[in-house]
Amino acid sequence: MQSITLGHYLPGDSFLHNLDPRIKLLCLLVLIVTLFLVRTFWGFMFFGVFIILIFSASKLPWRYFLRGLRPVFFIIFFTLILHFLFTDGGRVYLRLGPLTVEEAGVFMGTFMTLRLVLLVITTLLITLTTSPISFADGIEYILRPFRRLGIPGHEIAMMMTIALRFIPTLMEESDKIRKAQMARGADFETGNIFRRARNLVPLLVPLFVSAFRRADELAIAMEARCYRGGENRTKMRELHTRPRDYLGLSVSLGMMLAILFSGV
Amino acid sequence: MLEVKNLSHVYMPGTPFQVEALKEISLKIEKGEFVGIIGETGSGKSTLVQHLNGLLRPTSGDVLLDGCSIWSGKVNMRAIRSRVALLFQYPEHQLFEETVYKDVAFGPRNLGLDEKELQKRVRYGLEQMELDYESYKDRSPFSLSGGEKRRVAMAGILAMKPEVIILDEPTAGLDPAGRRQLLALIEKLHSEEKLTVIMVTHNMDEVSRLANRLFVFSAGRLVLQGEPAVVFNSPQKIKEIGLELPVLSELLLKLKDSGKNIRTDLFTVEEVGKEILEYFRGGRSCKV
Numbered sequence: 001m002q003s004i005t006l007g008h009y010l011p012g013d014s015f016l017h018n019l020d021p022r023i024k025l026l027c028l029l030v031l032i033v034t035l036f037l038v039r040t041f042w043g044f045m046f047f048g049v050f051i052i053l054i055f056s057a058s059k060l061p062w063r064y065f066l067r068g069l070r071p072v073f074f075i076i077f078f079t080l081i082l083h084f085l086f087t088d089g090g091r092v093y094l095r096l097g098p099l100t101v102e103e104a105g106v107f108m109g110t111f112m113t114l115r116l117v118l119l120v121i122t123t124l125l126i127t128l129t130t131s132p133i134s135f136a137d138g139i140e141y142i143l144r145p146f147r148r149l150g151i152p153g154h155e156i157a158m159m160m161t162i163a164l165r166f167i168p169t170l171m172e173e174s175d176k177i178r179k180a181q182m183a184r185g186a187d188f189e190t191g192n193i194f195r196r197a198r199n200l201v202p203l204l205v206p207l208f209v210s211a212f213r214r215a216d217e218l219a220i221a222m223e224a225r226c227y228r229g230g231e232n233r234t235k236m237r238e239l240h241t242r243p244r245d246y247l248g249l250s251v252s253l254g255m256m257l258a259i260l261f262s263g264v
Numbered sequence: 265m266l267e268v269k270n271l272s273h274v275y276m277p278g279t280p281f282q283v284e285a286l287k288e289i290s291l292k293i294e295k296g297e298f299v300g301i302i303g304e305t306g307s308g309k310s311t312l313v314q315h316l317n318g319l320l321r322p323t324s325g326d327v328l329l330d331g332c333s334i335w336s337g338k339v340n341m342r343a344i345r346s347r348v349a350l351l352f353q354y355p356e357h358q359l360f361e362e363t364v365y366k367d368v369a370f371g372p373r374n375l376g377l378d379e380k381e382l383q384k385r386v387r388y389g390l391e392q393m394e395l396d397y398e399s400y401k402d403r404s405p406f407s408l409s410g411g412e413k414r415r416v417a418m419a420g421i422l423a424m425k426p427e428v429i430i431l432d433e434p435t436a437g438l439d440p441a442g443r444r445q446l447l448a449l450i451e452k453l454h455s456e457e458k459l460t461v462i463m464v465t466h467n468m469d470e471v472s473r474l475a476n477r478l479f480v481f482s483a484g485r486l487v488l489q490g491e492p493a494v495v496f497n498s499p500q501k502i503k504e505i506g507l508e509l510p511v512l513s514e515l516l517l518k519l520k521d522s523g524k525n526i527r528t529d530l531f532t533v534e535e536v537g538k539e540i541l542e543y544f545r546g547g548r549s550c551k552v
Contacts, residue, residue, distance in 0.1 A: 011280060173357075179319045180358040183350040184420060185342050185374030202370065205360035209406070 009131050015244065016058040016129040021138030023245040027252040028126045034256040035119055043264035044114045050255060051121055058129055068124035069117065076116050083109030132164040137239060154229055162218070170211060177206045265460065266293040266316060266348070266428065271325030273311055285311040287484045289325070293462065295427075298454050300471035300492075301464045303481030304506040309464045310353075312481070313430045316462070317348040346375055349426035353433045356405075356413035364390070364408075364416050365401040371424040389423030390416075392457070393449060411442035415449075422453070428460040429453065435467065447474070472496060472510040472531040480505070493529030512536045 011017075019027075038044055055065060069076070083105050090103025130138075136157040143153030178188060181202045188199055273286040286308045293299050301309045314320040315327050318334050318341050326333050334344050349371075352358070361367035365386055372385040387397045393415040405416055414434075421429060434450065435443040447470060453459045454474075465471050471478065472492040480488035480495060482505035488495050496502065496513045503509075509517070516528040516536065526543050530536045 176352060177358055179314065180350075180352045180355065181370075182319060183317060183345055183352075184358075184371035184424070185345055186370070187342075187374070202358075202360045206358055210357055 010060060010064065010128050011131070012059055012129065014058045014129070015248075016054065016125070018244070019129075019248050020239055020241050020245040021130055021134040022141045022239060023241065023249050024126055024130055025135075025138045025142055027248055028123065030249075030252040030256050031122050032119065034252075034259050035115055035122070037256065037259050038115070038264065040264045041111070041114070043259055044111075044118065046264060047118055047255070047259070048114075051118065051125065055121075055125060058125065060125075060128055064124075064128060065121065068128075069120055072116070072120050076113055079116060080109045080113050083112060133161060134239075136160040136164065137235075137237075141239065154233065158229060166211075166214065169214070170207065173210055174203060174207050177210075178203055265295045265330055267291070267328040267331075268312070268315065269326045269328065271312075271315060271322045271327065273308075273315065273320060274323045275311075277323065285484055286315075289486050291479060291486060291489065293428075293460065295460055296458060297477060298461045298475050299463070300475030300478045301462065301481065302466070302468065302471060302478060302507060305466075307481040307505075308484040309481050310432055313350060313432060313462065313464055316428075316430060317345050317350050319350065342374065346371070346424045347426055348428040348430065349421040349424055350430040351418060351421050351432065351434065353436055354414075355417035355421075356410065359405040359413060359417060362404060363402050364395075364405050367405050367416060368420045368423050371420050375424060385423040385425065386419075388425075389419035389421075392422050392453065393419045394445075395419065411438055411445070414438065414442075414446065418446075418449075426459070428462065430462040430464070432464045433466065434463065435465070435470065450474070468496075468508055468510040469512070472513065480507070482506075492531055497528065 016024075035047065038047060055062075084101050085099050085105065087105035087108045088100070088102050089105075090107075092100050092102050093106065094101040127135075139160065140153050140157035143151055143156060147153055178186075182188070186199065186202055188196070188203070190196075191199065268289055268291050271286060271289045272284070275281075275283045275285055289308075289312060301313065303309050311320065315322055318327070321335065326335065328334070329339075329344060329348065332339060334341075359367050361370065368386045368389050369382050372382055377385065386401070390397050390400060395412065395415055400412075400416070405413060408416065418434075431450065435446055438446060450461060450463070451474060454461045463471060463475065475492060478489065478492055478495045479486055480502070487505060488498065488501060492510075496509055499509050499513075499517060508514075510531060512531060512533065513528060516526060516530065516539075519526050519540070520528055524543060527539055530539055
């Protein structure tokens with residue numbers, strides 16, 4: 001349980017780590033759009049090299065590069081298989097009864113897989129280098145113009161922050177309760193799925209009880225400090241955009257324009 | 265009966281969050297002892313006790329129960345956990361059943377006992393904690409007071425009939441009456457039920473009075489061990505690692521420092537009171 005790196009954030013000190021979170025989110029948006037503008041394999045190669053360069057500049061351990069792909073492995077795998085088998089057109093490479101692997105399928109499968117892999121890695125690059133708190137901060141700023149449309153940016157960010165703040169607490173708590181019940185002979189590891197689900201009751205009931213208790217305490221603590229949220233609330237850590245943030249954004253935009261106009 | 269050999273534990277090895285919580289710990293606890301484990305927050309006390317019943321696996325080193333390694337694979341972990349019971353801090357947070365009976369029966373039920381034996385065990389556990397079986401068994405554990413909840417959680421451990429009980433800060437957050445009652449019950453478990461007790465605590469007054477041996481931890485190392493009289497005889501060292509002396513020891517040492525020829529190895533109010541009275545009445549300084 002302790003091996004889970006939460007929110008994937010890895011503290012560090014690099015160009016990417018120190019980028020303004022608002023700009024980082026914008027860059028992510030631009031790069032995702034760019035990925036969907038790519039039309040050829042050359043484009044992906046270009047983009048891939050770009051991402052690898054940034055990855056090495058951010059001084060992240062390489063194994064996180066692959067580890068990040070693990071949760072989406074099945075989606076990628078199925079995309080590949082489904083395209084291979086069901087997209088028709090062009091030469092036939094292989095016949096398996098009623099199923100055929102055709103040229104267009106291989107092309108589309110590989111193409112989509114590459115797009116997915118790069119999408120995940122790009123996102124990973126941002127989440128690995130942004131602390132959850134500054135992430136929420138960035139989202140609050142970005143949602144600010146939408147307040148007129150009734151989107152409560154501050155409240156959303158506050159909810160995110162609180163949720164993120166309590167993930168480690170609840171993890172720790174569940175770890176403790178799990179151990180406490182294991183000390184009483186509880187078993188969370190063996191048996192079929194129904195048995196296991198039932199065995200979770202001694203873990204879930206105390207966990208919910210304590211989550212509600214904590215929520216209550218937090219609400220009272222915030223109330224006691226006259227929390228009102230939203231309008232006119234100042235920040236302890238003001239975000240400042242510096243030249244390097246504009247540099248980051250220009251690089252991302254440059255990437256998009258290059259892909260768009262070169263037609264790769 | 266419990267032995268820890270060169271035990272080290274590292275949390276989250278290989279990540280930037282890696283922490284070495286215990287470094288090369290070796291210690292031995294004999295049957296029937298009352299052992300106190302003291303140390304600052306984060307000194308590794310809780311990590312250590314979780315190794316004693318196999319909840320944590322040592323990064324290196326070993327834990328032996330009656331001379332057999334609990335990680336040798338031949339031993340049933342459930343059996344070990346029923347022999348060496350561990351009660352975490354704020355154990356009332358682990359209650360989950362609808363009735364006190366069911367909650368106390370959870371541990372013994374996991375041992376595969378039949379309903380008749382279960383009932384006996386639950387009765388035993390509750391009675392040891394001075395909770396009346398008939399009036400408590402059908403109540404919801406969530407409707408009880410803080411002190412009662414804690415005793416129910418403790419009954420749940422005792423119902424497994426362990427040989428060793430490990431208590432992590434058993435009196436934290438209790439009011440003085442609740443604290444006194446719980447300590448008296450623990451003392452009784454040790455003296456009458458002959459349980460080996462391992463108590464992790466920050467309360468030097470309690471532990472110096474109850475324990476026959478102390479282990480002092482600091483920054484993941486075992487820095488001092490021995491009888492309370494020996495451990496608290498090095499006040500300098502105790503303060504250096506951020507701990508306090510028991511109030512009574514502090515008093516006796518102050519008296520001694522001011523030139524009074526007085527014993528400093530006493531830990532109960534009665535003994536200390538007697539010693540001081542004797543000193544001032546008898547004018548023992550003449551004897552020297």
